[in-house]
Amino acid sequence: MAAEGGEKWILTVTAQTPTNIAVIKYWGKRDEDLILPINDSISVTLDPDHLCTTTSVAVSPSFTHDRMWLNGKEVSLSGGRYQNCLRELRSRASDFEDEKKGIKITKKDWEKLHVHVVSYNNFPTAAGLASSAAGLACLVFSLAKLMNVKEDHSKLSAIARQGSGSACRSLYGGFVKWIMGKEQDGSDSIAVQLTDEKHWEDLVIIIAVVSSRQKETSSTSGMRETVETSELIKHRAQEVVPIRTIKMEEAIAKRDFPAFARLACADSNQFHAVCLDTLPLIFYMNDTSHKIISCVEKWNRHEGLPQVAYTFDAGPNAVLISHNRKAATLLLQRLLYYFPPQSDTDLDSYVIGDKTILKDAGIHEMKDVEALSPPPETKDNTQRNKGDVSYFICTRPGRGPIVLTDESRSLINPETGFPK
């Protein structure tokens, strides 16, 4: 292996992978180890400029075992899911040669060589924003590049799926479908791209990160309990989702926003419904989530046609998908009216991501938030719920994973092989 003379070379790759949010939800596995779902799901990939994972991976004969650092802290790679991904990738690794650096790695060498993984999310890990989806997708994508794995993105998605189910959908930009597959070995349970991120460029996405004091049920144990105890989940998976998936694909293909919004909201609701139908019951939405839905529904009804769709994952955060920039501007005004920040919060950290929407909404400083008038669809003098939302992220549909060739963006010190 390696170059002659036991040189301490280090080979690195850095990649960036987006997060995604399901508009037809994945909830329930038919195989816990391989992470095979009981229904298809569809997601929109979020712009990595605002929400993404950056991962640097390195290999060196000097590394003594596989190690990983996430957001500055070392984490264990011994979990079955990480191990499954590493094993799958190693078995698909190819010969690699860099004559200039004198590095030569054969397919067989990869079985013995150890890797270092350094990963960083540009958004809070604990905020319930599918950080594991972006993280596992980035781990698999960057290691595949490092190990010269020659499989296409769909094949890689089947590996990422074994790390974290929804990670498979982060291998593509735009709208992505995770096909549940039929095979027992999971080989056909892969993600495919429905449309790229240019197809429906009008969409604007605002995420409300909701303050939560309650401990949430992890999605892994939650979906297992739903499959074991809900009397409705089977009906959902077998009868409802197959039809809904076809309709959602049509709505996306035609950029039919009213149909898209109806389906996305209905499917988010149904996912939370089967959670409630679980014993012990699971609730992810809280009173603030409910207030956000009321705000959206009141406005949609007032306008006659849906201006915005909502969807909630396994937590209280709202993901609000606006028809276009105009609608997003009006939505942001409403959100800031109903959910102003605590007095000690500054606007710059309260609305993050694409801040141009804030400017379009005519909001430049905190007193503009205070001066907002109640939306016309509000009949009574609705309470402003200060502090119920931690912050908002303005974003849009975005691209799939990329390799970052600029070495200054690597998270690994090229001399030591450890985090910078």
Added chain:
Amino acid sequence: MAAEGGEKWILTVTAQTPTNIAVIKYWGKRDEDLILPINDSISVTLDPDHLCTTTSVAVSPSFTHDRMWLNGKEVSLSGGRYQNCLRELRSRASDFEDEKKGIKITKKDWEKLHVHVVSYNNFPTAAGLASSAAGLACLVFSLAKLMNVKEDHSKLSAIARQGSGSACRSLYGGFVKWIMGKEQDGSDSIAVQLTDEKHWEDLVIIIAVVSSRQKETSSTSGMRETVETSELIKHRAQEVVPIRTIKMEEAIAKRDFPAFARLACADSNQFHAVCLDTLPLIFYMNDTSHKIISCVEKWNRHEGLPQVAYTFDAGPNAVLISHNRKAATLLLQRLLYYFPPQSDTDLDSYVIGDKTILKDAGIHEMKDVEALSPPPETKDNTQRNKGDVSYFICTRPGRGPIVLTDESRSLINPETGFPK
């Protein structure tokens, strides 16, 4: 009609009818006018000493039209549901004669005579405690007595059902089943008693009346929207509830509390699940409801066997059914630990109904509430949620409707025929 000479006689009847809480829920109609449900339901009747409606009805040739007063305010009887009940009762009225008072009313007279109805709930009407069930049942029961209707309680339940669906279950004490029926005219959609209130005397019921700021969806429009838009409700009504009803009847017959608790909780959860699966979605439970469920689930898990079952109707209030008095005492300590009253509330108005449970719990004054230690199943120092609950009602399974013969309890002035 009446006695000779146009005498101004007034004939009155006063009755008391309990409220009831479903443990297998009614949600969804197959006929809106006749109020025919899409599934059977099962309820427990609550002790009228703590929650009931008292209604006095009067008839007199001097009354010029049908009038009703509820909790001191006149309300209109012109609604279709009241009219349906009045029409059905009048068509079944029989001859009545009181020789001493010189009153003679023939079957035909009832078509022309007008009635006055005065009704009073011994609990807050707006608290979401099935006041309409008790109210309509009492209206029908008391008018049936006044009009000498000779039908049995099951036949009367079919009339009360047309006033408010769940009212039909308030015609009996103990555990009651509303059989959905098959006939188009609703004649077989009636309530029957499963067991009387003596059968399972151990049960103790604590109701947490939860403070709510949000306007709730009325159950009438809510269930219509669920039937129209939920993809899960049909499966629930046709596949889940029929099996669950049989199991619940068995659990009640055998006084099998673990089975009873599991079924009651699961069915409450599923009712709220189909509400969430509605477009626009319906949420009745709030963060406080969720906290109460967590408290109950944590304790049940700690004990190994369920000590208490929870069920929620179309609102945030929790109805907690304890296995026995011991469990109720321990439950009340937990509830008062997690949900102490506001500082300006006195204990006497915070825990109402059967106050002996409070004494058994060793709580005599407010400082005993303050001094409560965290329950052993609480690992972390759980927050005490002051003010989240408005008050608690301690009660038990109770008897069906009765006529109150003591004239001093009549709500109608026997001289004027108007509210006292």
